[in-house]
Every structure is written in C-alpha cells, then in structure tokens.
Amino acid sequence: MSSTRTLIQGGLVITAADEIHADVLIEDGRVAAIAAHGSAVADSWTADRTVDAANRYVIPGGVDVHTHMELPFGGTFASDTFETGTRAAAWGGTTTIVDFAVQSVGHSAREGLDAWHAKADGNCAIDYAFHMILSDVNSSSLREMDRLVEEGVTSFKLFMAYPGVFYSDDGQILRAMQRSAGNGGLIMMHAENGIAIDVLVEQALAEGRTDPRYHGEVRKALLEAEATHRAIQLARVAGAPLYVVHVSAEEALAELVVARDKGLPVFGETCPQYLFLSTDNLAEPGFEGAKYVCSTPLRPKEHHAALWRGLRTNDLQVVSTDHCPFCFTGQKDLGRGDFSKIPNGLPGVENRMDLLHQAVIDGHITRRRWIEIACATPARMFGLYPKKGTIAPGADADIVIYDPHAEQTLGVETQHMNVDYSAYEGRSVTGQVETVLSRGEAIIDRREFTGRIGHGQYTPRGTCQYLG
Numbered sequence: 001m002s003s004t005r006t007l008i009q010g011g012l013v014i015t016a017a018d019e020i021h022a023d024v025l026i027e028d029g030r031v032a033a034i035a036a037h038g039s040a041v042a043d044s045w046t047a048d049r050t051v052d053a054a055n056r057y058v059i060p061g062g063v064d065v066h067t068h069m070e071l072p073f074g075g076t077f078a079s080d081t082f083e084t085g086t087r088a089a090a091w092g093g094t095t096t097i098v099d100f101a102v103q104s105v106g107h108s109a110r111e112g113l114d115a116w117h118a119k120a121d122g123n124c125a126i127d128y129a130f131h132m133i134l135s136d137v138n139s140s141s142l143r144e145m146d147r148l149v150e151e152g153v154t155s156f157k158l159f160m161a162y163p164g165v166f167y168s169d170d171g172q173i174l175r176a177m178q179r180s181a182g183n184g185g186l187i188m189m190h191a192e193n194g195i196a197i198d199v200l201v202e203q204a205l206a207e208g209r210t211d212p213r214y215h216g217e218v219r220k221a222l223l224e225a226e227a228t229h230r231a232i233q234l235a236r237v238a239g240a241p242l243y244v245v246h247v248s249a250e251e252a253l254a255e256l257v258v259a260r261d262k263g264l265p266v267f268g269e270t271c272p273q274y275l276f277l278s279t280d281n282l283a284e285p286g287f288e289g290a291k292y293v294c295s296t297p298l299r300p301k302e303h304h305a306a307l308w309r310g311l312r313t314n315d316l317q318v319v320s321t322d323h324c325p326f327c328f329t330g331q332k333d334l335g336r337g338d339f340s341k342i343p344n345g346l347p348g349v350e351n352r353m354d355l356l357h358q359a360v361i362d363g364h365i366t367r368r369r370w371i372e373i374a375c376a377t378p379a380r381m382f383g384l385y386p387k388k389g390t391i392a393p394g395a396d397a398d399i400v401i402y403d404p405h406a407e408q409t410l411g412v413e414t415q416h417m418n419v420d421y422s423a424y425e426g427r428s429v430t431g432q433v434e435t436v437l438s439r440g441e442a443i444i445d446r447r448e449f450t451g452r453i454g455h456g457q458y459t460p461r462g463t464c465q466y467l468g
C-alpha cells in the first residue's frame with residue numbers, strides 16, 4: 001500500500017493514556033489527526049484507503065527493547081536473522097525492536113556496532129535500533145561510549161554473569177556507570193552473580209546433575225537478588241540511573257522495590273517467559289526442558305504473582321521478550337549430558353503482544369497498562385517517544401488493528417519465527433493481530449504479510465525520557 005492518506009475508522013483507540021472510539025487519519029507515514037468517531041471533523045476526512053476497525057482495538061505498534069537476532073552464543077548463533085525475526089515481530093504486532101550489538105573481548109565497540117549494522121541494514125521488515133553490549137570495558141571503550149550516545153546508541157548492557165564471555169567485574173561496572181552518568185547513557189544490567197553460579201555449575205556437573213532442570217537450580221534466585229542489590233548500590237555510587245533486564249525472581253524484584261521506594265532512578269523489565277512459564281517446563285521429561293533454558297532462568301510459578309504485582313505497581317516498567325531463539329534440534333542439543341552447554345535463550349518476539357493481551361483478559365493488567373508496558377514506556381525509556389509507542393499527531397503511523405475476540409492457539413505450525421519449537425505450544429489465547437501499519441504502510445493486511453524486507457529503517461535514539 002503506498003497511499004498517502006489512510007483512514008482507520010471506528011475502532012477503540014487505546015494508548016497508555018486514553019481509550020476512545022475514534023478515527024485516525026494518516027498522512028505520509030505519520031498520524032495526522034485523531035477525532036471522535038462520528039464527529040463532524042472525522043466525517044469530513046477523505047482518504048485513499050479506509051481501514052474498517054469496528055469491533056477492533058487500534059493500538060500503537062509494539063516496541064520490543066530486548067531482542068538478539070543472530071546473537072553468537074555457546075558456539076552457535078540465535079536462529080532468527082534480522083529478516084526472519086523482524087518479519088515474525090510484525091506478525092505479532094511489534095513494529096520496532098531494539099537489538100543488542102555486541103562488543104567482543106579484544107575488539108572495540110565500534111567494530112561490534114558496524115557488524116550489527118551490516119547484519120541489519122536492508123534486511124528488516126520493521127524499524128530497528130541498537131543497544132551496545134560492552135564485554136570489554138577499558139579506557140578506550142569507555143571513551144567510545146560518549147560518541148555512541150551522541151549517534152543514537154544510548155544504552156549499554158553489562159553482564160554480571162557469564163565469566164570469560166560477556167562478564168564485567170565490579171570495577172568495570174562502576175567505571176561504565178560513572179561514564180553513563182556523564183554522557184546520558186543508560187546502563188542495562190544482566191544481574192546474576194556469575195562467579196558464584198559457575199561454582200555451583202561445576203559442583204552440579206561433578207555430581208552427575210546434568211539435566212536441563214539443573215540450569216534453573218544453580219542459577220539461584222538469591223544470586224539474582226544479590227547481583228541486583230550490588231548493581232543498584234554501584235549505580236548509586238556512580239550517580240547513574242539503572243535498568244535491570246529480564247527480572248525473574250521475586251527476591252530480585254524486592255531489591256528494585258526498596259530502591260524505588262527511596263526514590264532512586266532504578267527501573268526493571270520482565271519478559272513473558274517469567275510470567276507464563278516456570279521450572280515445571282525446565283523439568284519436562286527427557287531433554288525437553290532444554291527448550292526453556294534461558295538466563296535469568298525460569299522460576300517456580302510462585303514468583304509469577306510478584307512479577308504481575310510489580311507490573312501493576314510500576315516497580316517493573318517494561319515487558320520485553322529477550323527474544324533469542326535456538327532450535328531444539330542441532331542447537332539446544334549441544335547441551336545433551338551437560339546443561340551448561342545448552343545455548344541460553346527463548347523465542348518470543350512474535351508472542352509478546354498476544355500473551356500480554358491474554359493477561360488483560362485474565363485480569364492481571366488493564367488494557368492501558370498493556371500498551372504502557374509494551375509500547376509507550378519502552379519507547380520513553382530508550383529515547384524513541386513519541387515517534388514510537390503511541391498514537392498521536394506527529395507520531396509514526398506504526399499502528400496495529402487488533403481483534404480482541406479472535407481465538408488462537410500458539411504453536412510451531414502457525415508461528416513465523418525461525419525456530420523449530422514454540423515455548424507456548426498448544427496455549428490458547430484470546431486476541432490476535434489483524435493488520436499492522438509501519439509508517440503508514442500495511443505490512444500485515446488482514447493476516448497476510450504484505451511488508452517488504454528492507455522497509456525497516458535504522459532509528460537512532462535519544463537518551464532516556466522516562467522519569468517514573
């Protein structure tokens with residue numbers, strides 16, 4: 001579709017702030033105006049194309065700020081390329097991803113960023129941006145951070161886990177936080193005590209505890225909480241804000257709550273797998289549990305209620321996917337007989353909006369909170385708002401027509417992610433993406449992919465705009 005004026009008529013427009021039966025006029029890829037459905041203003045509009053959204057929701061495209069397309073991990077690569085992963089994201093109602101470029105040990109951040117641009121450039125179906133994983137914090141990469149912030153890579157992930165691969169020690173973490181306090185960057189922390197975890201891994205393997213479920217047992221909730229506490233104190237010393245990624249444990253969330261109650265600029269995300277899956281999945285018979293190996297790990301289902309509460313109270317602000325798929329056959333397989341060799345990560349970029357809509361139906365969150373945690377706040381947190389994450393005059397026309405009544409069953413047969421299993425196989429959810437516009441162009445049209453690889457544009461970001 002290349003019309004310059006599109007009218008979305010008669011839907012319930014939901015943003016983080018409002019719900020209103022309204023028509024949305026799109027001109028040249030941006031939202032031009034919104035007016036109450038049936039009003040004289042809306043009725044006066046003409047367009048090249050009209051989309052009937054009666055009995056549908058009209059919501060901003062999802063903003064997924066945690067994906068790993070083609071991530072090298074454990075001797076293999078995440079199985080979604082930017083092409084397959086962004087197409088799947090579109091199917092799931094996500095119109096922007098922020099993926100992680102990787103600085104590897106012995107190399108500059110610039111080399112990592114250039115490599116990620118080369119992977120993504122011309123290959124994306126939706127708009128994209130980058131964070132930077134710093135695996136080698138030294139005087140030179142600290143200086144590079146300033147330049148990266150200026151050019152729109154405004155957030156840096158550090159790892160307290162994975163010694164010898166991505167790991168930074170406390171001194172490196174403190175220095176990077178001090179640098180970000182000065183340049184406006186946001187430190188994103190993978191908070192797990194990786195040194196202690198490696199001791200427990202070694203002991204488990206020596207005792208013959210090699211099955212996937214031991215991945216969850218050695219990566220203890222207390223070691224997530226301890227690292228979260230330490231990261232918060234280091235950020236306080238540095239005078240820097242902090243965003244803790246993939247929070248999975250109630251004990252880790254409690255550390256965020258304490259910090260936020262003190263008024264500290266400490267933020268947290270969780271992911272659908274920590275809300276819908278559990279250690280029961282890791283303990284599935286045979287080697288099936290490998291499908292659910294990710295870090296932080298899945299927790300006993302008793303943790304779910306605390307995470308939902310955190311999302312309601314705004315102690316957790318964002319739900320992203322940490323999409324990092326590895327095929328069961330040929331990739332997860334690498335860890336048969338040794339859980340520590342199972343590549344870490346789950347597929348999910350296509351499932352997030354639907355699972356969170358199901359959470360609305362189940363009463364965990366409201367409709368507006370759904371949009372807030374999946375669209376608006378991620379965009380604000382990472383300097384993309386209001387271009388992304390809302391429906392308002394001037395915003396990019398990244399809009400999803402969502403059928404809240406459609407019934408669907410998630411599974412490998414119907415998904416579009418490039419992976420040979422679904423972490424949500426057989427799960428019934430109510431609600432489905434019907435049509436998706438990216439900058440005004442229909443990329444999913446009544447459940448047909450009408451997008452184009454190469455349509456997705458690199459989107460440099462501003463600094464964190466989130467104050468809550």
Ligand SMILES: NC(=O)NCCC(=O)O
Binds near residue numbers: 346
């Ligand atoms: N989360 C995970 O298991 N894999 C991706 C890398 C990371 O986010 O730590």
Ligand SMILES: [Zn+2]
Binds near residue numbers: 190245246295296
């Ligand atoms: Zn991580």
Ligand SMILES: [Zn+2]
Binds near residue numbers: 066068322324
């Ligand atoms: Zn991740």
